[in-house]
Amino acid sequence: MAPPEAAAAQSAPPGPDGPGDPAAPPAPVLEAVGVSKRFPGVVALDDVSFTLRAGEIHALVGENGAGKSTLIKILTGVHRPDEGELRLGGEPVAFHRPHEAQQAGISTIYQEVNLVPLMSVARNIFLGREPRTRLGLVDFRRMHRETAELLGGFGITADPRRPLHTLGIGTQQMVALARAVSVRARVVVMDEPTSSLEPREVETLFRVTGDLHARGISLVYVSHRMDELYRICDRVTVLRDGRLVHTGDLADTDRVRLVSMMLGRELARVRKEAAEGHDDGRTPAAEPVLTATGLSRRHLLDDIGLDLRPGEVLGLGGLLGSGRTETAKALAGALPLDGGEITVGGRRLRRISSAAAIRAGISLLPEDRKAEGIVPGLSVRENIVLAALPRLSRFGFISRRKQDRVVDIFMKRLRIKAAGPEQKVGELSGGNQQKVLLARWLCLEPRVLLLDEPTRGIDVGAKAEVQTLIDELAAEGLAVLLISSELEELVEGADRIVVLRAGSVAGELTGDDVTEGGLLTVLAETAPDAVPQPAPEAGDPPDAPAQAEAEAEAEDAPGAEGEPDGVPDPRKEDPR
Amino acid sequence: MTSFALPRGLDRPRLADALQRYGVYAAVLALLVFNGIFTDHFLTADNLRTQLVQVSPVVIVALGMALVIGTEGVDLSVGSTMALSGALLPLYLGYGLLPSLLVALLAGVVVGLVNGSLVSLVGLQPIVATLALFVGGRGLALVIADGQLKQIENTDLLSLGTDSVLGIPVVVLIAGVLAAMVAGLVQRTTFGRQLVAVGGNRRAAALAGLPVRRVLIGVYVICGVLASLAGVLATARLTASDPSSLGNLMELSAITAVVVGGTPLTGGSVRVLGTVFGALLMQLLHATLVTHDLHDSTAQMVQAGIILVAVYVARERRAR
Structure with a gap:
């Protein structure tokens, strides 16, 4: 599987003498x-x-x-x-x-x-x-x-x-x-x-x-x-x-x-598990709610296209640095793009910005909870209503009554464990912080939810709760994009997986192919354009x-x- | 982590937290008690009125400064903005108080727009962005006023500085009303909460779709307007427009009031009442030391000590 000339390139220097070499390895x-x-x-x-x-x-x-x-x-x-x-x-x-x-x-x-x-x-x-x-x-x-x-x-x-x-x-x-x-x-x-x-x-x-x-x-x-x-x-x-x-x-x-x-x-385990079926009874709609084409950004993204249907969980796979986070950010309007377009519910986003994406119904749960998610000095309540502030206000004045209602609903539904809505978010556990952030986005009633490593760094109990919640949300008709470094989570959570490599789409797994073995195979494949061709096959x-x-x-x-x-x-x- | 024994339930971070929250009120109270016992004629209506009148411009400027610091910024140009509005004021007094007042406040709006744009659109660091107008603003004021001190003879304007309502000087009333308004702005409006969120975590605020740029520009405009109003009131009290000295070192007094009042320089929190009391504390401290025949320079050193304590407490709390 190694590029053919790799061996040739390495043969000149004295280093590798092949695996089975009887000579003692260099000191x-x-x-x-x-x-x-x-x-x-x-x-x-x-x-x-x-x-x-x-x-x-x-x-x-x-x-x-x-x-x-x-x-x-x-x-x-x-x-x-x-x-x-x-x-x-x-x-x-x-x-x-x-x-x-x-x-x-x-x-x-x-x-x-x-x-x-x-x-x-x-x-x-x-x-x-x-x-x-x-x-x-x-x-x-x-x-x-x-x-x-x-x-x-x-x-x-x-x-x-x-x-x-x-x-x-x-x-x-x-x-x-x-x-x-x-x-x-x-x-x-x-x-x-x-x-x-x-x-x-x-x-x-x-x-x-x-x-x-x-x-x-x-x-x-x-x-x-x-x-x-x-x-x-x-x-x-x-x-x-x-x-x-x-x-x-x-x-x-x-x-x-x-x-x-x-x-x-x-x-071995992966192959065995693959034999077991994958069925969660969701039936995604036929028409995509979000379509992205040609998303490009120098060094980061290269012509990424994908679509998301209501009621499905689309997994985004790839190794570290493959552009998963960047893709999610691009979809949420948080990454300036060199090119590409995003259509939500049939309407093309004209200006790509966080505010525009949120208005169109796209919400992103960012990967780095501390740096990009929570405002640690503010209360649970204020963190939940942060993005929805204008909707919970009249003439620029906030309505505590409306806020309290929303906060109460989500603290109960997501089972956020805090001393109360006025406790500072910085004092909560990672799992509860993550739930607060989920609440922040859910109270906007989004059509598309982008989740970047939603269960990273949270305890096992909260993790299972978040995973269950994702399933419920998709069943309610939300389109969910799930990014996870854990193969198991990705394969179990997603109906379909798009695999990225070096900023472009390397493959897609659907139906029965959504297995850890299938995912590993795509992850390990050779990127065709990363191998320098001795004679460039122009236009291929x-x-x-x-x-x-x-x-x-x-x-x-x-x-x-x-x-x-x-x-x-x-x-x-x-x-x- | 404590290096020395403390009563149970009162470890160092919690002590620091309490100090930052309530220290300034306790200090003001302690000073008043001290003066009530040891200083003759201190707790009299006359003296207190004088103290309040003197502190009012600082309070007004510090309110704006608190908002800016709440966004993790700082505005060094407030003193120059005072000078600028003071210099513009006499030029239009011929049309009456209101037009000239509007022109002076407009100067504050313009300064705020420039500062805010430099910070939010150009992306300069606030300390650098506002340094431009810190230097340039006073220069411009001197050009406008031709470098001259101008006597104010408009009685409407002068009465702003001297009149009282129900025994409370107008200047103090204005400062009090503004403090209440700013407190309402911070606590009760979307703008205020967005401001705090932007200061607490700008990236998170941007990802949550908050209008970060608009909030930042708005904050600097408010700060500029408050500074220009303080310039008008100070000019009225002085009965002369003096752009070369009006508002000198005001930025430092305002920052001191904000920091001593418990607003962290790292943003994400605005303490309006604390800021008012921070300004009061510095004013009372100065007055106390001066009435006890300590030299001005000694008073400054004590003030420096207070600032160090305030900053240390804030640092201690953050280090948790």
Whole structure:
């Protein structure tokens, strides 16, 4: 299932010698042995061991809360383990600060580039260790020369004097890499480096990682994109819920198995359950209440289309970063779009905004309850009526009587456990906060309810209540979109599942196909356009032209990717 | 977490909570009791009236400031807005009190629109957005007034500063009515509740379809209008329009009143009565120290101490 040339690309560097190789594996360069880390209320890592061998590219994967970032932070000296130890080249080490890890040759490249945007490229690369002239002043000439040489080595031509922020994100990431290499890193940790890159920038990145690999530098590579992992990584470590699930050669691990390990579902069990039927007696209407077509947003969504019928629960599946949350936000008018249209009840939304979507009857229960949902300092009552305030007011004056009636109805119906309607929402448990938010949306009497991880972080009892409620609401004729990272919840809750991958629709499961096995299979499939074609088959997929063009360009002028002028950088118009 | 023993049921966070909620009232009461015992002629109608008249402009400005701070913002331009309205006032007095009053208040509306737009549409941080008019507003006022102090001879305007109704000065009455109106605005209107929600969690408010931009602009406009009204009243009391000094450091007095009154700088809550008492506390404290022959500079340092306590209490409470 791995892309055909993955093996070819990896054969040049000395690293992987194939799974069954009798030779002893290369010595470990960085090890974490039995590491545990607790934060108040959570065990982020529980007795996890991780071994990074010299010269390998090691994939680190896991869903939200798996402990990836905690492990990375321990490896790079941001956190100190509560138990267990770190070994660098076989010797136990303890990093007290990130700086010490850097000194020891461990560099990190974060998702968001951690350089100084207003400083020049050269200054960024030499930050904190600038070459000096005899007078003790910064030797700019040498700095610029060495920077140009260094970047040239990666096939990037960027003016070392240019302020970093004027370069494209991809080029900035190359600069970060160049810095990592120039400080003589032995280990480079890359946390989702490709999440904000254009396809051709990804190609450049992979060329550079291949180059690092060839120099014997070890890489820890965190990504959710299966294709990338199978293309460049030698070994893989899977974490789940803070525990080590699997470590091994990537070539020995097929995709479905990898995905099922990440999500915590055993294949055998999944297959058995699939045999059991799936029937909940709902009959969705034939006509969709909501239709979305061509939803696009740079880097996030690519031509997403779906429709929702009254009385059905549509599941939205996909791995982390596949664009599920973004799709829900787009439907709720909360994500500025580059293109696409949304029709509700036959009427097209002209202006896409939260207010317009809410008026049209679309409600979104956001994923991040604390940051985007509750107003912690306000009471249960005020949180429930927040969106409905204008409807519960006359001439701008609120009516307590109307509010109390609505609040009473929903506190009873959803069984919200609070000292009373005047208790502050910030003091409630997660499950009750979630119910308060559900009440906020239900009191608007929506036609479409978008639920983004409605049961995350709430206790088992509340979870079952919320799941039952979702079923009831659909039975009452509401159209529900359900996002969940839990396969079981998704498969059991949804009548139909649309699977997303890398911001576009990868497949749809209907009827008897709505099983965990079916979902896993689609999740693990190869994304056709993520595999670079040796000869671009122009015009094959419907939206190929731009893609093919980018690839063609990448092949024609391999040295030019890094050139800032070559990147038209529409990101500047990006409102983020 | 407590580092020292406290009576049961009164741990540190709860103590901090109570202090932030009721501390300001207790402090005002304590000051009045102290003065009743140790200061001659303090608790007399005359003296109290004087104190109230002096504090009224601060209260009016602080009411607007409380609303702005409730949205997680701050308005540094209030002092300059006072100067601006004070400078515009004499220009139109020839047409009578009402037209010139309207022009002065219009200046407040314009200042608020500029501030609000910079914050909500352009997305500047409030402290930077309002700094522009903090500097520019006073400059403009000086240009309008030609840098001159102008005597006010309009009797209608002067009577605003000196008249009393039933023994209560008009200025104090206006401040009291405005405080009641702002309290009603916050507690009883959709705008008021939306304002608090925007301050409490702006992303959640936006996702709930609240008109976040309109609310923010509205808040800065109200603050600007209140500041310009305070400018008019202060000018009437001074019997002269003095754009170079009118409202100097007013932004700091107003912020102090709001913070001491228990409104958190992190937004999401507006304490109107607390703000009024915060202003009163600072005024009474100053008067007490001055009547006890302590120098002005000592009074300022004590005020600084009070502010530190108020901020510390707020921080302690949030750290829960």
